[in-house]
Amino acid sequence: MIEPNSELVIDYEHVRNNIQLIKSNLSANCKIMGVIKSNAYGHDLKMATQALDDAIDGYGVVRLEEALKIRESSSKPILAMQGVYSSDAYDALKQNNIWSVIHSVSQLPLARQYQNDLRFWIKLNTGMNRLGIGLDELDQFESLLNDSNVLMTHLACADKPEDELNDTQFKNFDHAWNKIGLAMPRSVLNSAGVFNFPDRAYDWVRPGIAMYGGIDFSGLKTAMTFRSQIISIQSLDKNQRIGYGGRVKTEKPSKIAIVYCGYADGFPQIAIDGTSVLVNSHLSQILGRVSMDLISIDVSEIPNCKIGDWCELWSPELSILENTRKNRLLSYELMTKMSQRVKRHYLNI
Numbered sequence: 456m457i458e459p460n461s462e463l464v465i466d467y468e469h470v471r472n473n474i475q476l477i478k479s480n481l482s483a484n485c486k487i488m489g490v491i492k493s494n495a496y497g498h499d500l501k502m503a504t505q506a507l508d509d510a511i512d513g514y515g516v517v518r519l520e521e522a523l524k525i526r527e528s529s530s531k532p533i534l535a536m537q538g539v540y541s542s543d544a545y546d547a548l549k550q551n552n553i554w555s556v557i558h559s560v561s562q563l564p565l566a567r568q569y570q571n572d573l574r575f576w577i578k579l580n581t582g583m584n585r586l587g588i589g590l591d592e593l594d595q596f597e598s599l600l601n602d603s604n605v606l607m608t609h610l611a612c613a614d615k616p617e618d619e620l621n622d623t624q625f626k627n628f629d630h631a632w633n634k635i636g637l638a639m640p641r642s643v644l645n646s647a648g649v650f651n652f653p654d655r656a657y658d659w660v661r662p663g664i665a666m667y668g669g670i671d672f673s674g675l676k677t678a679m680t681f682r683s684q685i686i687s688i689q690s691l692d693k694n695q696r697i698g699y700g701g702r703v704k705t706e707k708p709s710k711i712a713i714v715y716c717g718y719a720d721g722f723p724q725i726a727i728d729g730t731s732v733l734v735n736s737h738l739s740q741i742l743g744r745v746s747m748d749l750i751s752i753d754v755s756e757i758p759n760c761k762i763g764d765w766c767e768l769w770s771p772e773l774s775i776l777e778n779t780r781k782n783r784l785l786s787y788e789l790m791t792k793m794s795q796r797v798k799r800h801y802l803n804i
């Protein structure tokens with residue numbers, strides 16, 4: 456056995472397949488602003504830019520710094536989705552041909568100074584009440600409302616299509632767009648929206664998590680494999696307690712494998728007994744509290760399980776959603792919190 460390490464294997468072929476699935480929900484002229492903020496949800500911003508440049512029409516990020524890094528290797532549109540705040544940053548947008556969101560009246564003075572040089576996405580608050588211009592403030596944006604800019608909003612409940620807030624948001628958005636009365640391009644949908652409201656796709660959609668396979672729609676696959684090796688196996692009698700606090704007791708004679716990975720690698724500490732993992736393509740389950748550097752799993756039913764075997768915490772074969780559903784977590788958070796000490800491998804760039 457070589458020196459073990461926890462690993463994150465990111466296969467961009469899976470990301471591109473997920474993008475194909477997103478596209479199959481959209482009309483051919485709808486463009487995809489692939490969201491690669493937060494280091495491409497843990498999939499590496501640089502690698503994502505290389506691997507996805509032909510698969511998407513533009514990049515959505517949050518930080519100006521991220522936008523500039525993408526610009527080093529791509530000539531596609533880039534949108535700073537949370538806006539920028541200083542004249543230095545506006546200069547950088549101009550020099551690097553980066554688009555920016557305007558979501559507040561407080562951004563107007565600077566935005567007006569640059570309105571002839573920059574393209575803006577004007578973000579409306581249609582009911583989420585986080586970022587966005589109030590419908591009653593829209594008059595103040597007249598000089599920015601033209602068809603080289605985009606009118607956008609963000610849904611609070613795109614993943615709950617039955618929630619009435621969706622209707623309210625669509626109504627408010629339609630009302631504002633009609634009132635502006637120009638053929639301004641529009642953008643409303645994130646990942647869940649693309650699958651739940653494809654008729655609201657308009658000119659641009661902004662999928663993030665779906666590209667990485669972190670939401671539950673048929674055919675999407677978790678693109679990252681998070682795995683580590685088994686470094687010890689305990690053969691235990693009935694009624695033996697396992698790990699810190701001894702929170703679990705064996706109900707029968709059991710084989711317990713100890714995996715070289717813990718919460719310091721990015722595995723959720725709160726994972727409960729019964730959380731699924733994969734060993735040699737067999738389902739296995741966590742037993743006992745997750746420690747900083749180790750996880751204990753039940754391999755009693757796994758034939759020939761031995762030291763050095765790999766344990767997949769999540770992967771294309773074991774969706775990250777198995778973990779997040781069981782533990783009431785968010786795939787977004789798990790993906791963006793992978794620790795630096797986990798060794799990265801990138802496939803199919």
Ligand SMILES: *Cc1c(COP(=O)(O)O)cnc(C)c1O
Nearest residue numbers: 490536609645646661662663664
């Ligand atoms: C993060 C973000 C998205 C992508 O959301 P997903 O749920 O990951 O698809 C889209 N639009 C905006 C404005 C965002 O901030």
